[in-house]
Amino acid sequence: MLQIKNLHAQIEGKPILKGINLEINAGTVHAIMGPNGSGKSTLSSVIAGREEYEVTEGEIWFNGVNILELEPEERAREGLFLAFQYPIEIPGVSNANFIKMAVNEVRKHKGLESLSATDFLKLMREKAALVGLKDDFLKRSVNAGFSGGEKKRNEIFQLAMLDPKLSILDETDSGLDIDALRTVAEGVNALKNSENAFLVITHYQRLLDYIVPDVVHVLYDGRIVETGDKDLALKLEDQGYDWVIEKHKQEA
Amino acid sequence: MFQEQLPALFEKWGKPELAQIAKNGSFPNRKVESWKYTPVQNIQISESEKSTLNLPFEGILLEPNTQAEGIQIGFEAVDFPRKDIFDDFANESFQRVLTVTISRKFKSELPLIWIHQPTSVSTDCIKIIVEDGATANFVELYQGNQQLALTYSNILVESKAIFNHYQFQFDGFKAGMPQVLSKIYAQQHAQSTYQHTIITFDGSWIRNELNVTHLGEYLFTGMNGLYVADGNRLVDNHTNLEHAKPNGESSEFYKGIAMDRGQAVFNGRIHVFQDAQKTNAFQNNQNLLLSNEAQINAKPQLEIFADDVKCSHGATVGKLRQDEIFYLQSRGLSKETATQLLTNAFGAEVIEKIENETLRSYCLEAWNNKMGV
Ligand SMILES: Nc1ncnc2c1ncn2[C@@H]1O[C@H](COP(=O)(O)OP(=O)(O)OP(=O)(O)O)[C@@H](O)[C@H]1O
Numbered sequence A: 001m002l003q004i005k006n007l008h009a010q011i012e013g014k015p016i017l018k019g020i021n022l023e024i025n026a027g028t029v030h031a032i033m034g035p036n037g038s039g040k041s042t043l044s045s046v047i048a049g050r051e052e053y054e055v056t057e058g059e060i061w062f063n064g065v066n067i068l069e070l071e072p073e074e075r076a077r078e079g080l081f082l083a084f085q086y087p088i089e090i091p092g093v094s095n096a097n098f099i100k101m102a103v104n105e106v107r108k109h110k111g112l113e114s115l116s117a118t119d120f121l122k123l124m125r126e127k128a129a130l131v132g133l134k135d136d137f138l139k140r141s142v143n144a145g146f147s148g149g150e151k152k153r154n155e156i157f158q159l160a161m162l163d164p165k166l167s168i169l170d171e172t173d174s175g176l177d178i179d180a181l182r183t184v185a186e187g188v189n190a191l192k193n194s195e196n197a198f199l200v201i202t203h204y205q206r207l208l209d210y211i212v213p214d215v216v217h218v219l220y221d222g223r224i225v226e227t228g229d230k231d232l233a234l235k236l237e238d239q240g241y242d243w244v245i246e247k248h249k250q251e252a
Numbered sequence B: 001m002f003q004e005q006l007p008a009l010f011e012k013w014g015k016p017e018l019a020q021i022a023k024n025g026s027f028p029n030r031k032v033e034s035w036k037y038t039p040v041q042n043i044q045i046s047e048s049e050k051s052t053l054n055l056p057f058e059g060i061l062l063e064p065n066t067q068a069e070g071i072q073i074g075f076e077a078v079d080f081p082r083k084d085i086f087d088d089f090a091n092e093s094f095q096r097v098l099t100v101t102i103s104r105k106f107k108s109e110l111p112l113i114w115i116h117q118p119t120s121v122s123t124d125c126i127k128i129i130v131e132d133g134a135t136a137n138f139v140e141l142y143q144g145n146q147q148l149a150l151t152y153s154n155i156l157v158e159s160k161a162i163f164n165h166y167q168f169q170f171d172g173f174k175a176g177m178p179q180v181l182s183k184i185y186a187q188q189h190a191q192s193t194y195q196h197t198i199i200t201f202d203g204s205w206i207r208n209e210l211n212v213t214h215l216g217e218y219l220f221t222g223m224n225g226l227y228v229a230d231g232n233r234l235v236d237n238h239t240n241l242e243h244a245k246p247n248g249e250s251s252e253f254y255k256g257i258a259m260d261r262g263q264a265v266f267n268g269r270i271h272v273f274q275d276a277q278k279t280n281a282f283q284n285n286q287n288l289l290l291s292n293e294a295q296i297n298a299k300p301q302l303e304i305f306a307d308d309v310k311c312s313h314g315a316t317v318g319k320l321r322q323d324e325i326f327y328l329q330s331r332g333l334s335k336e337t338a339t340q341l342l343t344n345a346f347g348a349e350v351i352e353k354i355e356n357e358t359l360r361s362y363c364l365e366a367w368n369n370k371m372g373v
């Protein structure tokens, strides 16, 4: 589904990603862990198409399309979704109105008709319930005045509404209380199927107890330096990153 | 050019004295500071038929024969301050002007409506007295493509009265929006409230002057505005607040958007007199500049002569935030749609402040239509 080949990216002339290789197949869950500042959010931003990051080398293929040439909205319509680490507030734009426009854009791209008002409302209620978001949040402005946890739930709500093929969750667990973490993880598990895939960025094993990864990667200094199964995450939880850093210091 | 056209237009209207003034007088030009960005020669007039009235919401139309409980209609002489030739036109047009006295007996929820429908150049003048303790909503509507409406109002808000004054300068009738020069002179007595709201997103040449003077203490002046200069529109808002008495409170919130080749001007003067102690004056002016060819001239003008006051002001000119656009794009909305949505939200903040629900929905709907949201 997703192939990243030798991806290099920089911001304001400063190289952040230094040769990422990553392949994700449909029906799988990948986790990326790594120390602060190693480039995890940068990688997700580059995949989603944020303009500020300049790709200097490499390719990203998504379902046979070289997406580096696509606008962010075109990537989204192709089925890419990024749940932001820090969802921003957009005062004055209603959540419901915004997500309705988004859903209809994606449907249009798939050659489907816009949802009727009633069907949309039904879908919205169902997905809001899935992530434990009350109906009145839908009427409010996007994330405006939402608590940290509510913002994260709203990201997963949007994910559920758009039903993407590849979802990147950038530290969706941070800021969630224990119950919310379970709700959101169960929500994600309910959306998982053989046609879609998830890339979960996290610092904590806690989330991976619920959303069990097939593959775990360690990103360090702009490179994926370790790849393993779910036991790699347990090892990191236990021993921290020192051994990874020690092992790969030379290359950096 | 407009100036040369005027005498003939006034003759035709049966106002030879105005034709004379137009012929001999001089028009404000760019050398006059307050007209620097508002060229009079850009006004264009063509004659048209009066279109039929079509009220977009229920209200009480103000006319010489209006009848409503608590409303008294008369005609009185009014002198508007004379600063430019337009003031001469207004003052010389009529011996007496439509005078509306609103008493405490006026209990209607319906807004009073004053409609401007110029067929060429017209001066619409009104005097309104809001008596002690009375409350009213007053809406000015504009209709008449390509013509010039000179609208002058003289408003007295007496003690404890509440007057909400709206100017809706957009095409609510789908019949075109005239060019406008509006001048408001409002005076407030103790403990009164004067709330002015102006929404402009149509027309080609618009200049609004709002003057409010405090005659008593413990009163509130609210001034909210949304001005949108798209296409080739010029919108100029000059506000002037005279905090002449102690313990007055005011809040001014104007938002502007300029795109395409639009030109927007905001000049907000707040004058706090030396003995107007304990004044609390707040001014905020935010502008969105969405194209390189558009222009915004924003100028807060605070003149504070009292020392024990709370005055805050802020003026910004900026663009839409990249991270907001990216967020919306990352959900599948095009950059254009994201821009529309965010621009719509920027302007809607002013409209959301309209307390009257009918009027708020009317403006919101028109604004959403305008922005394709
Ligand atoms: N806009 C920017 N300007 C300058 N440097 C940036 C910018 N964005 C990211 N960086 C730098 O790029 C590096 C990688 O940042 P990134 O946010 O991708 O890390 P991360 O792995 O997601 O970290 P965390 O675990 O703290 O979320 C950091 O050193 C950061 O300071």
Ligand SMILES: [Mg+2]
Pocket: A040, A041, A042, A085, A170, A171
């Ligand atoms: Mg990060």
